[in-house]
Amino acid sequence: MLEIKNLHAxxxxxxxxxxxxxxxxxxxxxxxxxxxxxxxxxxxxxLAGRDTYEVTEGSVTYLGRDLLAMKPEERAHLxxxxxxxxxxxxxxxxxxxxxxxxxxxxxxxxGEDPLDAMDFLxxxxxxxxxVELDEDLINRPVNEGFSGGEKKRNEIFxxxxxxxxxxxxxxxxSGLDIDALKIVANGVNALRGPERAxxxxxxxxxxxxxxxxxxxxxxxEGRIVASGGKELALKLEQEGYGWLEAGARQ
Amino acid sequence: xxxxxxxxQEIVDKAYAYGFVTEIEADTIPKGLNEEIVRxxxxxxxxxxxxxxxxxxxxxHWLTMEEPxxxxxxxxxxxxxxxxxxxxxxVKVNPNSLDEIxxxxxxxxxxxxxxxxxxxxxxxxxxxxxFDSVSVATTFKEKLLELGIIFSSFSEAVKEHPELVRKYxxxxxxxxxxxxxxxxxxxxxxxxxxxVPRGVRCPMExxxxxxxxxxxxxxxxxxxxxxxxxxYVSYLEGCTAPMRDENQLHAAVVELVALDRAQIKYSTxxxxxxxxxxxxxxxxxxxxxxxxxxxxxxxxxxxxxETGSAITWKYPSCILLGDxxxxxxxxxxxxxxxxxxxxxxxxxxxxxxxxxxxxSKGISAGHGQNTxxxxxKIQKSARNARNYSQCDSLLIGDRCGAHTFPYIxxxxxxxQMEHEAxxxxxxxxxxxxxxxxxxxxxxxxxxxxxxxxxEVLRELPMEFAVEAQKLLGVSLEGSVx
Numbered sequence: 001m002l003e004i005k006n007l008h009a010x011x012x013x014x015x016x017x018x019x020x021x022x023x024x025x026x027x028x029x030x031x032x033x034x035x036x037x038x039x040x041x042x043x044x045x046x047l048a049g050r051d052t053y054e055v056t057e058g059s060v061t062y063l064g065r066d067l068l069a070m071k072p073e074e075r076a077h078l079x080x081x082x083x084x085x086x087x088x089x090x091x092x093x094x095x096x097x098x099x100x101x102x103x104x105x106x107x108x109x110x111g112e113d114p115l116d117a118m119d120f121l122x123x124x125x126x127x128x129x130x131v132e133l134d135e136d137l138i139n140r141p142v143n144e145g146f147s148g149g150e151k152k153r154n155e156i157f158x159x160x161x162x163x164x165x166x167x168x169x170x171x172x173x174s175g176l177d178i179d180a181l182k183i184v185a186n187g188v189n190a191l192r193g194p195e196r197a198x199x200x201x202x203x204x205x206x207x208x209x210x211x212x213x214x215x216x217x218x219x220x221e222g223r224i225v226a227s228g229g230k231e232l233a234l235k236l237e238q239e240g241y242g243w244l245e246a247g248a249r250q
Numbered sequence: 251x252x253x254x255x256x257x258x259q260e261i262v263d264k265a266y267a268y269g270f271v272t273e274i275e276a277d278t279i280p281k282g283l284n285e286e287i288v289r290x291x292x293x294x295x296x297x298x299x300x301x302x303x304x305x306x307x308x309x310x311h312w313l314t315m316e317e318p319x320x321x322x323x324x325x326x327x328x329x330x331x332x333x334x335x336x337x338x339x340x341v342k343v344n345p346n347s348l349d350e351i352x353x354x355x356x357x358x359x360x361x362x363x364x365x366x367x368x369x370x371x372x373x374x375x376x377x378x379x380x381f382d383s384v385s386v387a388t389t390f391k392e393k394l395l396e397l398g399i400i401f402s403s404f405s406e407a408v409k410e411h412p413e414l415v416r417k418y419x420x421x422x423x424x425x426x427x428x429x430x431x432x433x434x435x436x437x438x439x440x441x442x443x444x445x446v447p448r449g450v451r452c453p454m455e456x457x458x459x460x461x462x463x464x465x466x467x468x469x470x471x472x473x474x475x476x477x478x479x480x481x482y483v484s485y486l487e488g489c490t491a492p493m494r495d496e497n498q499l500h501a502a503v504v505e506l507v508a509l510d511r512a513q514i515k516y517s518t519x520x521x522x523x524x525x526x527x528x529x530x531x532x533x534x535x536x537x538x539x540x541x542x543x544x545x546x547x548x549x550x551x552x553x554x555x556e557t558g559s560a561i562t563w564k565y566p567s568c569i570l571l572g573d574x575x576x577x578x579x580x581x582x583x584x585x586x587x588x589x590x591x592x593x594x595x596x597x598x599x600x601x602x603x604x605x606x607x608x609x610s611k612g613i614s615a616g617h618g619q620n621t622x623x624x625x626x627k628i629q630k631s632a633r634n635a636r637n638y639s640q641c642d643s644l645l646i647g648d649r650c651g652a653h654t655f656p657y658i659x660x661x662x663x664x665x666q667m668e669h670e671a672x673x674x675x676x677x678x679x680x681x682x683x684x685x686x687x688x689x690x691x692x693x694x695x696x697x698x699x700x701x702x703x704x705e706v707l708r709e710l711p712m713e714f715a716v717e718a719q720k721l722l723g724v725s726l727e728g729s730v731x
Contacts, residue, residue: 048686052678076688088683091674092701101697102687109688141701158687 001026001197002067002166007058009046016042018222019058024166027194031208031233032201034219035241040201041085043219044170047199048082049075062166076102077109079165083155083172090142095154096124098142099161106162127160131187148175156187167191168199173207185210205237272357278337278467283330285309288436291336295405295439298412308425308435315429322621322653323561323590325497325534333499334467335437378403378442378458380471390454399483400445401456404472407443414445418476422505422542422569430501431538434470438503441471446481446512455711457486460502468499475505477512479545484515486714497525497560502537510545510572515553517710518566519718522558529588529617532560539566543575543601551578552595553709555718560589565623567596570604570632577606580706584722585618585650594624594655599632599665608639611703613722614650621653628665636666643673644702646695674702696722 007020016039024030034040046053047060049072060067067075090098104114115123128138131153143151152172159167169188173181188211192198200211208216208230216232217224220241226232279290288309292302317328377389378401394401400411407415425435442458460471477483500522506514516539525532535558541550552566562585568577579595597606612620626637643652654671676698684694699722700707707715 048682050682072682072685073688073690076686082686084683084686088677088679090680090683090698090701092704093697094701098684098687098689098697101693102684102689105690105693106688162687 001063003061005059005061007043007046007060008056009042010054010056011042011052015056016053016222017046020222020224022217022224024197024199026165026197028214029192029198029200029211031213031216032199032219033203033205033216033233033236036203038219039222040219041170044082044168044199044201047168048072048080073105074109077106081159081162081164081167083152083159083167083169085170085174087143087151087155089144091144093142095138095140095142099124099158102158103162123161128157130160130190131157132183133157149177149180152176152184153180153187156184160187160191165195166197166199168201170201171203172200173202173204181207182210205233208233278334281332281334283333283335283437287335291437291439294336295408297408300416301408304420304425305436308432311426312429312432312436315432317429321563321592322619322623323563323592325561328499328534335470336439337467378456380440380442380458380460394452397450397453398447399450399452400443402443404438404441404443404474407474411443411445414476415443415474418474418505418507420505422507422540423503423538428538430536431503434472434501434503434538438470438472441473441502443473444475444483444485446477446483448478449480451481452483455484455486457488459488468501471502473502473504475514475516476507477509477514479510479512482513484517484711486517486519486711488519488521497532497534499534499536504537504539504566506541506550508541508543508545508548508550508575511547512545513549513551514541515551516541516566517714518554518556519714519721520554520556520558520562521721524558524589525560525587527587527616529560532589533558535559535562535564537564539564540569541567541577542569543572543577545575546572546601547574548572549576549578551580551709553580553706554582555706555710555721556581556583556591556593557721562589562591562593565594565596567598568606569598569600570606571600573601574603575601576604579606579608579610580709581609582611582613582703582706582722583620584613585615585620587616587618590619592621592623594622596625597627597637599626599628599635599637601631602633603635604632605636606638608637608641609705610641611706612641612643612652613646613699613702614643614652615646616650618650619653620651621655623655623657625657625659626667628660628662630661632662632665634664635662637668639669641671642702644699645673645675
């Protein structure tokens with residue numbers, strides 16, 4: 001589904017990613033771990049198409065197409081979703097209105113008819129249960145006045161409504177208490193399926209007890225320094241990142 | 251700047267859709283201003299002597315005044331002798347039926363989306379169409395008259411209801427009020443007149459559509475609305491003008507009078523030609539609008555969406571004279587490219603338990619400069635007066651400016667005042683967030699701006715709200731990168 005080859009990316013002329021290779025197939029959940037500043041969020045932003053990052057080398061093929069040649073909204077139309085580490089507030093814009101505009105923009109790009117208000121409301125009612133988000137909240141302005149945990153749950157709620165093919169979850173667990181973490185994980189697990197792939201970015205192993213990945217990769221100083229199964233995450237939890245960083249520098 | 255900011259700019263720069271010129275023979279007078287011109291205008295309109303006298307008093311007073319310079323807008327000196335003060339299409343004015351209206355004029359209004367055909371009753375809006383210096387048609391007049399509501403051009407009202415006009419003309423904005431109101435008092439050519447009798451609730455929206463067509467001509471219209479005890483009226487005004495390289499002056503006066511328990515809701519969607527993207531041409535919109543809540547528990551509500559004009563300079567205000575009267579001001583002002591706006595309101599609390607609300611939303615893009623200026627004055631007599639003011643500014647790009655000048659004068663210690671102000675920016679973060687969810691940048695800007703202006707837009711009558719929303723999107727087209 002997604003093939004990243006030798007990806008190099010800069011921000012403000014400084015190279016952050018020094019050649020990433022990663023293959024993700026439909027149905028798989030990959031976890032990407034690594035210390036602060038290793039380039040995890042940079043990778044997620046590059047995949048979503050943020051223009052502050054400049055790709056200098058390498059390629060990303062998504063569903064057989066050149067992902068990097070597409071605008072952010074075109075990527076979204078093809079089913080790429082990013083759950084933001086810091087979800088953005090949009091004052092005065094109703095959360096459901098925003099989501100309906102997003103869903104119908106995606107449907108339009110795919111040549112489908114827009115959902116009418118009734119059908120959309122039905123969809124929202126169904127999906128909002130997944131993340132146990134207060135119905136009151138979904139009619140408030142986008143993320144405005146939401147707590148940190150509510151913002152993260154709202155991201156997963158949006159993902160549930162938009163039903164992406166490939167989702168990147170950028171530190172969705174940060175700032176969540178254990179109950180909220182479980183709710184988010186349950187929401188994510190409910191969305192796992194043979195047609196959908198996910199890249200779960202996290203700093204802590206804790207999330208991976210709830211969202212069990214098929215593969216774990218460790219990013220350090222802009223390179224993937226180790227890959228393995230879910231047991232790799234446990235090893236990291238016990239031994240820290242030090243042994244890998246030492247390896248990376250050799 | 252990132253590419254998304256450039257895209258915002260692109261969206262803001264969308265072309266003005268109403269910039270065409272109607273080819274029509276006009277009855278004009280020579281350019282320039284002197285007593286003779288004032289007399290000529292009055293003569294052309296067949297006015298009674300008292301009105302000519304009033305005009306002349308205003309003109310003589312104007313000669314003693316200086317053009318104000320305190321406002322936060324900048325423009326080269328206006329040559330008042332280079333302006334033509336009267337231009338009327340050479341057609342039958344005040345036709346007996348809509349069929350008699352010149353087809354060229356009818357087409358003009360159709361192009362602007364204004365229906366002069368009364369049979370289109372679905373629209374539910376009565377229209378007075380003002381073309382340059384004269385009103386060319388007023389719809390639904392007879393139907394309204396059955397309820398005792400007078401809705402006509404100002405000139406007609408002078409002829410048919412001189413006692414009403416004489417009683418209220420200048421009662422809220424005296425001819426000595428300010429430079430531009432005084433100029434207007436001397437040379438005003440037409441406008442709308444509304445009178446709602448006691449206890450009558452006007453069943454439809456009344457509206458005036460102002461169109462400037464002739465070049466080198468100013469538009470000086472007057473609107474006077476009187477709502478008798480216990481009545482209600484909702485009035486809308488819309489404006490457009492052709493695209494021209496020179497600046498044109500529009501100096502209007504609007505006076506509202508609300509008697510006991512009467513309510514007047516006055517909405518404006520101002521879309522005068524704003525000038526091109528380099529700041530060339532456009533309308534100078536220097537307007538005096540004021541309402542007097544003369545009666546107890548009366549209410550006047552101003553809602554304005556200001557997207558056009560090279561310069562907008564106006565302060566729709568309320569004099570809260572009656573006890574328990576209410577004044578409201580809801581405003582969205584957009585400045586893009588080189589547009590400038592210095593707008594806000596004055597709330598003068600005189601009666602007891604008077605309340606006022608001010609919600610102002612300024613949106614600046616390109617090199618636009620947007621100023622909120624407001625005065626809330628609590629007189630000694632105004633026990634338990636309350637005011638709530640909120641002034642929010644939204645910046646798009648990094649070359650525009652937002653300024654807020656709130657003046658508060660309180661002479662009664664029982665007053666309760668609240669003031670809030672915020673400034674925010676359409677961030678690349680917000681745009682990227684929308685894009686990532688599949689929403690293209692143009693739609694995202696429109697969504698964010700409409701969200702920002704929501705509290706004001708919801709005050710507009712339904713027929714106008716949709717138009718205003720679209721207009722906000724169009725005015726900002728090309729402003730994002």
